Amino acid sequence: MTTASHETAQRTTEPTRAPLPVEPDPGTRRLSTAKAMVEAIAQQMRSNEEVFVLGEDVGAYGGIFSSTTGLLDEFGPDRVRDTPISETAFIGLATGAAVEGMRPIVELMFVDFFGVCMDQIYNHMAKIHFESGGNVTVPMVLTTATGGGYSDGAQHSQCLWGTFAHLPGMKVVVPATPYDAKGLMTAAVRCDDPVVYMFHKGVMGLPWMAKNPRSVGPVPEEEYEVPIGKAKVVREGTDLTIVTVSLSLHHSLDVAEKLAGEGIDAEVIDLRTIVPLDREAIAASVSKTKRLLVVDEDYQSFGLSGEVIASVVEREPTALTAVERVCTPDVPIPYAHDLEYAVLPTRDRIEAAVRRLAGAK
Amino acid sequence: MVGGIQVTPQQTNQQMPQQATPDTAQDQARDVAQQPAGSQLLETGRRELLRTMILIRTFEEAILRDYHADKSPAFDIGAGLIPGEMHLSAGQEPVAAGVCAHLTSDDAVTATHRPHHLAIAHGMDLRRLAAEIFGRETGLGHGRGGHMHLFDPDTHFSCSGIIAEGYPPALGQAFAFRTRGSDAVAVAVTGEGAANQGGFHESLNLAALWHLPVVFVVEDNDWGISVPRSASTSVASNAARGAGYGIPAVRVEDNAVEDIHRAAGEAVARARAGGGPSLIEVHTLRLWGHFEGDAQAYRSDLEGVPGHDPIPTYESHLVDQGVLGESDLEVMHASAHERVEDAIGFARSSPTPDPADALKYVFSEGERR
Numbered sequence: 157m158t159t160a161s162h163e164t165a166q167r168t169t170e171p172t173r174a175p176l177p178v179e180p181d182p183g184t185r186r187l188s189t190a191k192a193m194v195e196a197i198a199q200q201m202r203s204n205e206e207v208f209v210l211g212e213d214v215g216a217y218g219g220i221f222s223s224t225t226g227l228l229d230e231f232g233p234d235r236v237r238d239t240p241i242s243e244t245a246f247i248g249l250a251t252g253a254a255v256e257g258m259r260p261i262v263e264l265m266f267v268d269f270f271g272v273c274m275d276q277i278y279n280h281m282a283k284i285h286f287e288s289g290g291n292v293t294v295p296m297v298l299t300t301a302t303g304g305g306y307s308d309g310a311q312h313s314q315c316l317w318g319t320f321a322h323l324p325g326m327k328v329v330v331p332a333t334p335y336d337a338k339g340l341m342t343a344a345v346r347c348d349d350p351v352v353y354m355f356h357k358g359v360m361g362l363p364w365m366a367k368n369p370r371s372v373g374p375v376p377e378e379e380y381e382v383p384i385g386k387a388k389v390v391r392e393g394t395d396l397t398i399v400t401v402s403l404s405l406h407h408s409l410d411v412a413e414k415l416a417g418e419g420i421d422a423e424v425i426d427l428r429t430i431v432p433l434d435r436e437a438i439a440a441s442v443s444k445t446k447r448l449l450v451v452d453e454d455y456q457s458f459g460l461s462g463e464v465i466a467s468v469v470e471r472e473p474t475a476l477t478a479v480e481r482v483c484t485p486d487v488p489i490p491y492a493h494d495l496e497y498a499v500l501p502t503r504d505r506i507e508a509a510v511r512r513l514a515g516a517k
Numbered sequence: 518m519v520g521g522i523q524v525t526p527q528q529t530n531q532q533m534p535q536q537a538t539p540d541t542a543q544d545q546a547r548d549v550a551q552q553p554a555g556s557q558l559l560e561t562g563r564r565e566l567l568r569t570m571i572l573i574r575t576f577e578e579a580i581l582r583d584y585h586a587d588k589s590p591a592f593d594i595g596a597g598l599i600p601g602e603m604h605l606s607a608g609q610e611p612v613a614a615g616v617c618a619h620l621t622s623d624d625a626v627t628a629t630h631r632p633h634h635l636a637i638a639h640g641m642d643l644r645r646l647a648a649e650i651f652g653r654e655t656g657l658g659h660g661r662g663g664h665m666h667l668f669d670p671d672t673h674f675s676c677s678g679i680i681a682e683g684y685p686p687a688l689g690q691a692f693a694f695r696t697r698g699s700d701a702v703a704v705a706v707t708g709e710g711a712a713n714q715g716g717f718h719e720s721l722n723l724a725a726l727w728h729l730p731v732v733f734v735v736e737d738n739d740w741g742i743s744v745p746r747s748a749s750t751s752v753a754s755n756a757a758r759g760a761g762y763g764i765p766a767v768r769v770e771d772n773a774v775e776d777i778h779r780a781a782g783e784a785v786a787r788a789r790a791g792g793g794p795s796l797i798e799v800h801t802l803r804l805w806g807h808f809e810g811d812a813q814a815y816r817s818d819l820e821g822v823p824g825h826d827p828i829p830t831y832e833s834h835l836v837d838q839g840v841l842g843e844s845d846l847e848v849m850h851a852s853a854h855e856r857v858e859d860a861i862g863f864a865r866s867s868p869t870p871d872p873a874d875a876l877k878y879v880f881s882e883g884e885r886r
Contacts, residue, residue, distance in 0.1 A: 239723070244720075248716070251689055252627075253689035272715075280679075280682060280685075285880070286661055287661055288657070289657065291669075
């Protein structure tokens with residue numbers, strides 16, 4: 157059945173497999189989260205020519221939320237590819253390229269747009285490795301912007317990480333800081349599994365959006381990894397545990413620091429990764445503090461916050477004496493500023509919940 | 518019409534005629550064969566086309582036999598040696614044989630929920646294919662995929678049970694081939710029902726825009742489960758849709774394997790040479806039901822279908838042409854039977870996966886074969 161012949165495809169490079177430093181000292185150089193993310197991509201593109209970037213407005217624009225700024229200038233249009241508004245085609249293309257051993261980084265501009273391309277994501281990208289019995293890997297990164305707080309309305313403000321995390325076969329990382337943004341991106345590109353890399357617009361340090369000072373922070377210049385699947389105790393405390401992710405980490409730390417002056421000592425855990433979830437880190441903290449607050453900008457029901465609580469209850473059925481959630485209630489994100497901030501997990505809502513928990517017996 | 522290929526656009530919006538009579542098909546195939554600049558098929562090539570089609574049919578007849586062997590008296594779709602939905606491709610062998618004749622195992626093929634003919638024509642190992650269909654540990658996916666989810670890195674073959682969604686990954690395979698300087702191509706196959714899905718149209722646009730080495734194939738078997746093409750598709754020929762994306766497109770009539778071979782040869786050569794994507798629609802035939810257990814009460818054309826079976830038609834044609842004799846046919850069938858029963862025997866005797874391993878392969882750590 158072979159009537160045509162041609163050159164055999166050859167991999168031009170092998171992915172860089174030499175181990176990298178894991179969570180090195182942050183040093184003193186400061187970057188925004190967006191710049192840290194781009195630095196990680198650029199370093200991986202330099203060390204492995206199988207890595208390429210594609211998506212809407214990732215080229216000359218540099219990513220609507222600055223997730224690819226400057227990459228086109230360094231790597232050119234063959235490796236930094238603007239796509240048509242055609243997510244099914246270009247995310248599927250990324251999956252096919254990954255099946256062949258390339259390492260695409262493909263951007264879904266807003267996570268809210270997943271509805272037009274989810275089949276390629278959850279039925280293909282996420283399932284091929286399993287369906288092939290481990291014989292085909294899909295080493296790709298799906299980056300996507302999440303979150304609200306700037307009146308972009310119900311179709312451009314969602315988090316939805318719980319939706320992706322619910323479906324098996326995708327790792328899901330949600331960095332909150334510049335340091336983790338770089339380390340998790342590096343780990344994601346080098347991972348042999350599909351990784352959904354969800355960056356909240358509010359943590360990127362964009363000059364045109366209200367930002368928390370924590371969106372600029374120390375980042376090592378060298379390549380390094382933050383391990384996928386490992387939570388971090390960002391602030392140690394004894395009175396209660398706040399488990400959170402992404403922009404809500406910034407708010408939670410603000411509240412914890414404020415209330416420390418009143419003698420309320422909150423431990424704050426940044427999950428950093430949702431899949432696989434570091435359930436042991438959560439349970440270990442709660443077994444110490446006995447009180448748990450989950451702060452999550454995603455919708456409250458059937459999602460991450462309930463999963464975190466279940467993880468504790470399954471492991472330490474009697475450890476919890478009090479538990480609360482501060483999430484986005486089950487309503488589409490409103491447009492009007494005051495309405496939106498009535499549903500987002502704001503500092504005020506977090507502070508009130510912390511005070512209640514700290515006062516609970 | 519000389520030969521079976523019509524260049525688009527079609528001028529009529531009528532339902533395409535049903536399969537030509539065998540005589541007509543023979544006449545048309547003969548027309549092609551008698552054209553020096555036509556199929557350029559030597560006798561060996563024509564025998565190979567038939568050999569591939571016979572191997573596919575023999576394989577699927579064996580699957581059919583074992584699928585139904587223990588599902589009676591009351592049909593239970595989830596029971597038996599081969600559980601689950603079973604979409605067999607009988608009647609569509611000419612597409613697989615004609616297209617895959619131009620490919621090597623370095624080329625990619627993405628197929629549909631009805632994938633066996635393409636998998637076999639593209640050279641997939643029959644034992645591992647059969648074992649996967651039987652849900653055995655020795656299968657391509659160690660029993661995790663099943664007959665709609667076949668992934669073979671050795672032949673760059675994959676399929677998807679989601680209509681039209683096998684097209685986009687083919688773009689990525691083609692992109693990888695080109696990026697690495699290979700002249701390998703990706704062939705993406707769907708049915709005519711898929712040509713109304715977004716994934717189809719998005720893929721044609723992006724492949725054309727990026728000039729990717731892809732050959733898009735549409736198997737028009739007239740039926741999207743029970744919905745006839747006339748009730749689903751706004752144009753008489755999906756090849757007409759190629760023009761909307763600047764893609765060369767042809768429709769091959771009458772399930773004519775040599776015409777398919779010729780059209781695919783041009784498209785594959787164009788892709789290999791850097792000429793970008795092409796689209797081929799083949800008017801083929803769903804000889805059996807959408808899936809096994811489908812009584813096809815909706816199907817008005819059923820009575821005449823067996824007479825249009827492309828395999829006896831092509832056998833008679835090649836015998837008439839003096840390309841092979843009855844004894845050659847017997848050898849082909851016997852050889853196919855031997856290979857197929859070896860594969861089926863391998864599958865039947867292979868172990869089932871250990872339920873303790875049900876959570877394996879979600880992620881890659883330490884799970885490579």
